[in-house]
Amino acid sequence: MNSSMILPPALKPGDTIAIIAPAGPIASRAIFDRGISVLEDMGFRVRFDARIFQSSRYLAGSDAARADELIHALENTDIRAVMALRGGYGCARLIPFLRGSRLLETPKIFMGFSDLTVLHLFFNKRFGWATFHGPMAATDTLAEMPEDQRRHLFSLWTDTEYRPQFEFPQVEVWSPGGAEGVLTGGCLSLITAGIGTPYEIETKGKILFLEDCSEAPYRIDRMITHLRLAGKLDKVAGLLLGQFQDCEPAQGGYTVADVLKETLAELNIPILANFPAGHTRDNWTLPLGVRARLDTDTRSVRFLDAAVR
Numbered sequence: 417m418n419s420s421m422i423l424p425p426a427l428k429p430g431d432t433i434a435i436i437a438p439a440g441p442i443a444s445r446a447i448f449d450r451g452i453s454v455l456e457d458m459g460f461r462v463r464f465d466a467r468i469f470q471s472s473r474y475l476a477g478s479d480a481a482r483a484d485e486l487i488h489a490l491e492n493t494d495i496r497a498v499m500a501l502r503g504g505y506g507c508a509r510l511i512p513f514l515r516g517s518r519l520l521e522t523p524k525i526f527m528g529f530s531d532l533t534v535l536h537l538f539f540n541k542r543f544g545w546a547t548f549h550g551p552m553a554a555t556d557t558l559a560e561m562p563e564d565q566r567r568h569l570f571s572l573w574t575d576t577e578y579r580p581q582f583e584f585p586q587v588e589v590w591s592p593g594g595a596e597g598v599l600t601g602g603c604l605s606l607i608t609a610g611i612g613t614p615y616e617i618e619t620k621g622k623i624l625f626l627e628d629c630s631e632a633p634y635r636i637d638r639m640i641t642h643l644r645l646a647g648k649l650d651k652v653a654g655l656l657l658g659q660f661q662d663c664e665p666a667q668g669g670y671t672v673a674d675v676l677k678e679t680l681a682e683l684n685i686p687i688l689a690n691f692p693a694g695h696t697r698d699n700w701t702l703p704l705g706v707r708a709r710l711d712t713d714t715r716s717v718r719f720l721d722a723a724v725r
Contacts, residue, residue, distance in 0.1 A: 421540070421545065421546040423705070423721075424725070426573065426725065429574075431459070433495070434464065435463070436470045436482075437475070437500070438510055439475070439507050440506055441475065441613070441672075441675055442471075447559045447596070451554060456567070465485065467481060475504055475509075483510045489675070498525065498527070499526075500553065502553070504530070504531055508610075514538065519543060520543055525537060525547075527544070529550060531606060533607060536704050537616075538615035546641070546706055549601075550569065565699075565701070572723050573723075579720065582700065584715075588689045588690045588691070589687070590680070590689050591655075591680075591687040593654070594712065595623060595653040595686045597621050599719075600704055601625035604627065608643060619651065624656070625656045626692030628694070633675040635662065636672060640680065641680040654686040655686070656691055659693065660696060679694070703723035706722075
C-alpha cells in the first residue's frame with residue numbers, strides 16, 4: 417500500500433538540480449559555493465541564475481521574480497530536482513502565484529526546510545506531491561554534510577527501493593507505543609502560521625514532525641496550544657520531534673523540553689523526541705508525504721515506501 421502521494425522521478429548521476437531562492441537573501445556566498453561542490457561531488461549538475469543573489473529588504477528579490485523562478489524550475493524538463501537557496505521569510509508571499517493547475521504534471525524532487533515548510537505543505541495539499549525536508553544550498557547542513565548523510569540523501573533521491581530506518585542513540589521516548597502514517601510537518605512556527613490558509617496542514621492519521629529554532633519557550637507553548645485548539649493534534653497518529661535549536665530559556669530552571677512535554681502530555685500518542693533534523697548541522701533529510709512507522713520500543717522511524725519512483 418503506497419501513501420497515494422505523487423512521488424517524483426528518481427535522479428540519475430548527471431541530472432540537473434536547480435537552486436532557487438523563494439525566501440530570504442543569501443548570507444554567505446562561501447557556504448553556498450561549498451554546498452554546490454557537495455552536490456557536484458555526488459554526481460549531479462547544478463544550475464542557478466544570478467537572480468538568486470538579489471536582495472530586497474529581507475527577501476531574495478521581488479515576489480514575482482521569486483515565483484517565476486520557482487515555476488520555471490518546476491516546469492523545465494531539463495531540471496530534475498529543485499533545492500532552495502535558504503530559508504528566512506518569504507515563501508508564503510508566493511502562494512498567490514502558484515494556484516494554477518499547470519504544475520500538476522511536473523512533480524520533481526523539491527527540498528528545503530525552515531520557511532520552505534510553507535511550500536512543502538502547499539505542494540502536498542494542492543498537488544499531492546511528496547517532498548523532502550532537508551538541507552538547502554546556502555546552509556552549513558549541506559556544505560558540511562557528513563558522509564553518512566550524503567549516502568542517505570543520494571539513496572533517497574536515486575533508489576526506488578530505498579526505505580530508510582533511523583535509529584539514533586540520542587532519540588528519547590516521551591510517550592510509548594507504535595504508530596504508522598504518512599509523514600507531514602516541518603517548522604512549528606510556519607505550520608502554526610498556516611492555519612486558515614490554502615496550505616493549512618492536514619494531520620489526521622499522520623505522523624507529525626515538528627522542529628523550530630530561536631523561539632522562546634512561551635512561544636513554543638503558545639504554538640503547540642494553538643495547534644491543539646485548532647484540532648490539529650486531535651487525531652495525529654504519532655509525533656516525531658526534531659531539534660529545537662536556541663530555544664532554551666535564559667533563566668528559570670526549566671528547559672524547552674519541559675515545556676514541550678507538558679503541552680503534549682495529554683495526547684496519549686507515541687512520541688519520539690530529539691531526532692536529528694531541523695535547524696542544526698545534523699539535519700537528516702526526511703521525505704514528507706511518505707508512509708512511516710514510528711516505534712518507541714526500538715526508538716526508530718522506518719519508512720515503508722520509497723520516496724522516488
